[in-house]
Amino acid sequence: PQAPAIRRRRTPLWTPLFPQPDREPAVALSLQNPYNGPMLVKDKLARLLMEAALQAQQRGLLPPVALPPATVERPASPEHGDYASSLPLKLGRTAGIKPLTVAETLVALLPSAPELGQVQVASPGFINFILKREWLLEQVATILEQGESYGSLDLGQGTRLQLEFVSVNPTGPLHVGHGRGAVLGSALANVLAAAGYQVETEYYINDAGSQVENFARSLYVRCLEARGRPAQMPEGGYMGSYVRDLAQEALKELGASLLDRPEGEALAELSRFGLKRMLDAIRQDLELLGVRFHVWFNEKSLFQEGQFPKAMAQLQGRGFLATREGATWFVSTALGNDKDNVLIRNDGTPTYFASDIAYHYNKFLERGFQRVINIWGADHQGHVSRMKAAVSALGIEPERLDIIIGQMVTLRRGGEVVRISKRSGELITLRELVEEVGPDACRFVFLSRSAAAQMDFDLELAKQESPENPVYYVQYAHARIASILRLAREQGLDWARGDPLRLEHPAELALIRQMLLLPEVVETVALSLEPHHLPHYALELATAFHTFYKQCRVLGKGPTSEARLKLAEAAKVVLARTLHLMGMAAPESM
Numbered sequence: 001p002q003a004p005a006i007r008r009r010r011t012p013l014w015t016p017l018f019p020q021p022d023r024e025p026a027v028a029l030s031l032q033n034p035y036n037g038p039m040l041v042k043d044k045l046a047r048l049l050m051e052a053a054l055q056a057q058q059r060g061l062l063p064p065v066a067l068p069p070a071t072v073e074r075p076a077s078p079e080h081g082d083y084a085s086s087l088p089l090k091l092g093r094t095a096g097i098k099p100l101t102v103a104e105t106l107v108a109l110l111p112s113a114p115e116l117g118q119v120q121v122a123s124p125g126f127i128n129f130i131l132k133r134e135w136l137l138e139q140v141a142t143i144l145e146q147g148e149s150y151g152s153l154d155l156g157q158g159t160r161l162q163l164e165f166v167s168v169n170p171t172g173p174l175h176v177g178h179g180r181g182a183v184l185g186s187a188l189a190n191v192l193a194a195a196g197y198q199v200e201t202e203y204y205i206n207d208a209g210s211q212v213e214n215f216a217r218s219l220y221v222r223c224l225e226a227r228g229r230p231a232q233m234p235e236g237g238y239m240g241s242y243v244r245d246l247a248q249e250a251l252k253e254l255g256a257s258l259l260d261r262p263e264g265e266a267l268a269e270l271s272r273f274g275l276k277r278m279l280d281a282i283r284q285d286l287e288l289l290g291v292r293f294h295v296w297f298n299e300k301s302l303f304q305e306g307q308f309p310k311a312m313a314q315l316q317g318r319g320f321l322a323t324r325e326g327a328t329w330f331v332s333t334a335l336g337n338d339k340d341n342v343l344i345r346n347d348g349t350p351t352y353f354a355s356d357i358a359y360h361y362n363k364f365l366e367r368g369f370q371r372v373i374n375i376w377g378a379d380h381q382g383h384v385s386r387m388k389a390a391v392s393a394l395g396i397e398p399e400r401l402d403i404i405i406g407q408m409v410t411l412r413r414g415g416e417v418v419r420i421s422k423r424s425g426e427l428i429t430l431r432e433l434v435e436e437v438g439p440d441a442c443r444f445v446f447l448s449r450s451a452a453a454q455m456d457f458d459l460e461l462a463k464q465e466s467p468e469n470p471v472y473y474v475q476y477a478h479a480r481i482a483s484i485l486r487l488a489r490e491q492g493l494d495w496a497r498g499d500p501l502r503l504e505h506p507a508e509l510a511l512i513r514q515m516l517l518l519p520e521v522v523e524t525v526a527l528s529l530e531p532h533h534l535p536h537y538a539l540e541l542a543t544a545f546h547t548f549y550k551q552c553r554v555l556g557k558g559p560t561s562e563a564r565l566k567l568a569e570a571a572k573v574v575l576a577r578t579l580h581l582m583g584m585a586a587p588e589s590m
Contacts, residue, residue, distance in 0.1 A: 040519055040520060040523065042073070043072075044113060045072045045083055045085070048113060051111055052111065053067050053087070055109045056106065061105050062091070062095055063096075063097075065091075068091060070085060073085070074520075080128050081118075082513065084127065084128045084129065087106070088100070088103035088106060088126070089125040092125055100121065100125050103121040103126065114135055115131055115135045136509060136513065137500040139512060140570045141566075147573060148577060148580070150574060151194060151521075151577055152194045152519075153196055153522055153526070154195075155197075156195050158198050159370050160197075160200070161192060161370065161373065162200050162373070163201050163375075164201075164203070165201070165374070165375035169211050170207065171214075172242065172278065173430070174286070176409050176457070177408060178377075179430040179434075180406055180409050181406045183291070183442065183583065184404070185201065185375045186583050188375075188525070189201050191531060194526075202294065202295040202297055203297065204297050207299050208299045208300045212271060213267075214238065216268075216270050216274060217237065218233060218237040218238040218243050219250065220270050221234070221237065223258070227256060227259060241426065246277060254269060258270070285434070288430075288431060288434045289442060289443070290439050290583050290584075299359070302355060307362045311362075311394065312328075314365075314394055314395070315357070315393055315394065318394075319331075327346045328344035329341065330342075330390065330393070332389045360396075360401070364391070365394065371400050372402070374401070374403045374404070375404045377405070380405065387403065404451050405451065407452060407455065408454050409456075410455065410457065412459065413458070414458065437459060437462040437463050440585055441462040442462075443582055443583050443584050444470065444474070448532060448535045449532055470535065474535075474539060474541075474542045475584070475590060477542035478572060478575045478579065478586045479587045479589050480545075480546075480549065481572040481575070482589065484549075484565070485568065488565055495561075498563040502559050502563040507547050507548040511567065512567070513544075518577065521533050521537045534578060534581055538578045541571075541575060541578060542575065545571050552564055
């Protein structure tokens with residue numbers, strides 16, 4: 001059965017549910033928590049603002065106009081508090097009242113909250129919120145209690161979500177660009193799971209079609225050449241040195257007599273052998289990068305198990321197939337596309353697009369995923385709109401399919417572009433990159449920019465053990481905390497009874513404020529599908545800790561030292577959680 005549509009909630013959080021003016025008086029607003037867990041502070045402040053606005057309307061202090069949604073955001077400057085809202089500016093325009101007057105009215109009616117310290121009105125009509133110091137300090141204990149689950153939300157509420165990424169044809173080794181998609185997908189899977197989604201990751205194995213046939217034939221030619229039998233490489237054949245190496249392995253394992261068998265039998269045997277070897281290599285390379293999949297899905301199964309004819313029948317029944325010049329076409333122009341697309345050629349062979357339609361039929365209508373996310377390479381940009389149209393033609397809301405396009409990666413050594421592998425004289429493989437700079441550096445750098453932006457990867461910077469290298473800087477913060485806590489234990493210090501309420505230095509409070517941002521970062525990544533927010537947050541958190549460590553003496557005896565050790569331990573928890581969400585190690589020493 002078709003699963004219900006899943007629509008992603010985006011800020012602003014609150015939508016007025018009362019009627020328009022001149023009909024009925026305003027009725028109560030639905031202010032329930034959108035999650036099944038603790039409410040984020042910014043969401044609670046938004047709710048309090050809407051409660052104040054409703055009170056103002058009920059008392060006649062504001063006209064009964066439709067209230068715009070309340071948005072509460074982090075201000076650009078800490079001088080403007082921890083959070084700020086521009087609701088008075090919006091409401092002032094709607095109500096015809098000066099925004100400053102609206103702001104003062106709302107602040108006067110704002111309900112109290114344990115998190116809330118000062119509330120300030122700022123020109124031309126902002127409301128600035130400053131969190132209560134005591135509440136901030138209490139969160140140190142909360143973080144320690146939650147441990148590795150800190151930052152988790154129930155945004156997804158158990159929604160079944162499939163995340164498909166990499167899915168490179170098993171006809172060659174993974175290259176650097178594939179690694180970026182792999183890291184993006186695995187980090188996004190971590191965050192979506194932390195946000196309450198039931199996530200299943202998948203690699204789609206393109207083991208059918210002309211590319212696989214071409215790969216087998218290329219391998220066959222290299223086997224013939226290895227036995228001194230001249231042969232012609234097919235047009236568009238695979239020319240890499242790895243094919244020669246694979247041919248030698250095939251002859252050794254399958255025997256030279258393979259070439260004496262009928263060509264069709266030899267090609268089928270080489271296809272099975274080559275695909276298995278390439279898939280094994282792909283799995284190993286991804287494992288080096290810390291990327292694993294729940295499911296490896298074979299394209300061939302779509303034809304062997306009947307999903308392909310079912311998908312075509314679904315399109316036929318809904319009036320989206322047409323026959324022209326012996327070929328079967330998807331009438332995508334009926335759904336707003338510029339042109340129709342061939343699904344089955346006049347020789348009876350399906351196109352890749354047809355297989356993709358059957359694959360998504362399988363995802364949504366047979367396996368019942370409520371939401372699907374695909375991460376594709378830059379060369380698939382033009383495929384997005386027609387895939388959305390195909391999903392719609394199958395009777396599935398296109399909003400349930402998200403497609404992320406990852407852009408290209410340029411390798412550099414300082415200012416010099418690196419294009420060729422020193423080892424093979426060909427393109428640099430993912431394995432070579434991981435072996436040179438390490439998996440954590442790869443993951444951090446690949447995540448550091450939006451998938452939509454092209455990337456320069458500086459190999460030399462990624463290997464530096466200095467503050468200039470952001471990977472080293474972040475992991476060193478965690479290792480430094482681990483070292484401090486080890487030394488404290490060796491000195492017999494016990495900070496379990498430490499009271500964070502003794503903390504008052506600005507660097508201490510700044511560190512706590514950064515630690516409290518992690519749940520919001522998880523929400524942002526889950527809603528935007530942009531994991532690049534994680535490394536940026538990790539840098540800010542590491543900077544806050546290093547600043548705290550420089551300005552506040554942590555090791556020592558007495559209540560202040562105990563409180564600072566407890567703060568350091570909580571910072572270690574948040575740093576580790578952030579690193580783990582990125583799929584990176586949280587080292588205990590460096």
